[in-house]
Amino acid sequence: MGRRPLPASPPLLLLLLLSACAVGAGVFISNLDSVCVRCLCEAASNCNETVGCHKGYCGPFFISRNYWLDAGGRPLPGDDPDRSEAYQDCATDYNCAVRTLEFYMEKHGQDCNGDGVTDCDDYAFVHYNGGYDCGKxxxxxxFYSRYQRCRPAKFQD
Structure with missing residues (x-):
């Protein structure tokens, strides 16, 4: 008879499962779902994917070079992050801009309005004011007027 493999312990199985999920998915930020991301896009530019760059802000999320760099300065796949146009090309590409926003929120997401929950309202504050002064x-x-029109509903207790 052959040897039977030892059964994996439940904590090890959980760790392996979570690792597999993390590898297969993008950045996970609590309460930053596709509805919130789309609303932030609407608030920034009416989600105009052809807006280009204006006064130092680019793309449908109006991302600045400093915001992009603070989020890690990740360019489009296959692009050189040091290329002078890498920032503009990423910020004007919807999917690359979403990744930039996710990495920025992963770094700076916080409870800006003091209600004890970090949610889309807080991400709106962080996106507009920046991660270092989000309470303004x-x-x-x-931005606020457009955000109010698409703002995700909060759960009622």
Whole structure:
């Protein structure tokens, strides 16, 4: 008779399962789902994917070079991050811009409005104000007006 393999322990199985999920997926940030990402895009530019660059902000999310660099400066697949146009090309590409936003939120996501939950409202603050001063009010900005129209509903207790 052959030897039977030893059964894996439950913690080891859980670790392997979580590792497999992490490898197969992109960045996971709690409460940053596709509805929130799309709303941030709507708030920034009405999600205009052909907006180009204007006054230092590029693409449908109006990403600045500093925001892109702070998020890791990851270019389009196969591009050189040191190429002078890598930032603009990424920021004007919807999928690359989403990845930039995800990495930025992974680094800077926080409870900006003090309600005890980090959710899409907070990501709106971080995206507009930056990760170092996210508590500033958005009221009175066109970003805020557009965000209010598409803002994901909060769960009721």
């Amino acid at each position: 009010s958005l009221k009175g900005t066109s």
